Amino acid sequence: MELSLNSGYSIPCPGFGTFKTPDGEVCINAVREAVAAGYTHIDTAAVYGNERSVGEGVRQSGKARGELFITSKLWNTERGYDSTLRACEKSLADLGMDYLDLYLIHWPANEMQFGSKATAINLDTWKAFERLVDEGMVRSIGLSNFYVAHLEPVLASANIAPAVDQIEYHPGLLQEEAIALCREKGIVVEAWSPLGRGRLLEEPVLTGIASAHGKTTAQVLLRWCVQNDVLPLVKSVHADRIRQNLDFFDFTLSGEEMAAISSLPEARYGSHPDTATF
Numbered sequence: 001m002e003l004s005l006n007s008g009y010s011i012p013c014p015g016f017g018t019f020k021t022p023d024g025e026v027c028i029n030a031v032r033e034a035v036a037a038g039y040t041h042i043d044t045a046a047v048y049g050n051e052r053s054v055g056e057g058v059r060q061s062g063k064a065r066g067e068l069f070i071t072s073k074l075w076n077t078e079r080g081y082d083s084t085l086r087a088c089e090k091s092l093a094d095l096g097m098d099y100l101d102l103y104l105i106h107w108p109a110n111e112m113q114f115g116s117k118a119t120a121i122n123l124d125t126w127k128a129f130e131r132l133v134d135e136g137m138v139r140s141i142g143l144s145n146f147y148v149a150h151l152e153p154v155l156a157s158a159n160i161a162p163a164v165d166q167i168e169y170h171p172g173l174l175q176e177e178a179i180a181l182c183r184e185k186g187i188v189v190e191a192w193s194p195l196g197r198g199r200l201l202e203e204p205v206l207t208g209i210a211s212a213h214g215k216t217t218a219q220v221l222l223r224w225c226v227q228n229d230v231l232p233l234v235k236s237v238h239a240d241r242i243r244q245n246l247d248f249f250d251f252t253l254s255g256e257e258m259a260a261i262s263s264l265p266e267a268r269y270g271s272h273p274d275t276a277t278f
């Protein structure tokens, strides 16, 4: 399945995640397995420390670069115009690639850390992102962990609109306000931690629905995401799970099941962008 981006490109769904996937053989094998299983979209980041292995896994997969969609992200220490340009060059060199399909600002600079300068930092960074598109180093640009207050200034001043916002999203964290703004502006929403980092997999409501469909709870969570028009990024280093996490297009959750899943108690497994101190 592919979704259209406002940049004119399309993005495959789901994406394969690599957060906490150790650099070296584990990552190389996971990426190679993922491409062999059928993923064509791989999500990494400079801060994951595994871009070299992601690149190597892609090369070992034998798939042509043009058949794959590769995302990386600018780490927080590199925000600002010049450092962003250098950081993107480094990510490309580490990946061994000459362009990225998607480059994201990993986290917004927030007011808690940067006071009244936070917005200016994010806008400077975005200007550099636009230049990366102009120079052909990146095809589409987007944001990550930008909620409404972080998104609005970028939307107001951007020459190139963000194509994607990648945010924590799963039952218990429905992100209604950010998603409503993204929908209005034609921004694709990506879900990070769609399985709640694995911690939602034993949830009884989900296990009940999974057994009713003869599927796993991971597959139910991924299906719930796409039925809500959110693109899940899912991580595993195990070949059986890597394959399992692609196999969720052969069933449909009913309205009642969707509502039951959406009513699960509030949960957040990662940081909030307004209070992140890294």
Ligand SMILES: NC(=O)c1ccc[n+]([C@@H]2O[C@H](COP(=O)([O-])OP(=O)(O)OC[C@H]3O[C@@H](n4cnc5c(N)ncnc54)[C@H](OP(=O)(O)O)[C@@H]3O)[C@@H](O)[C@H]2O)c1
Pocket: 016, 017, 018, 019, 020, 043, 044, 106, 144, 145, 166, 167, 191, 192, 193, 194, 195, 196, 197, 198, 201, 216, 218, 233, 234, 235, 236, 237, 238, 241, 242, 244, 245, 270
């Ligand atoms: N932009 C951001 O700030 C941000 C933050 C976090 C994540 N992300 C991206 O989003 C991706 C996904 O998020 P995530 O890695 O935090 O969490 P996730 O995909 O929700 O969950 C991954 C965890 O679930 C386990 N798992 C995966 N498939 C399973 C299955 N079918 N059955 C049982 N367990 C399974 C994995 O273990 P094994 O690996 O051992 O199988 C791992 O422990 C990341 O990898 C990264 O690319 C982005």
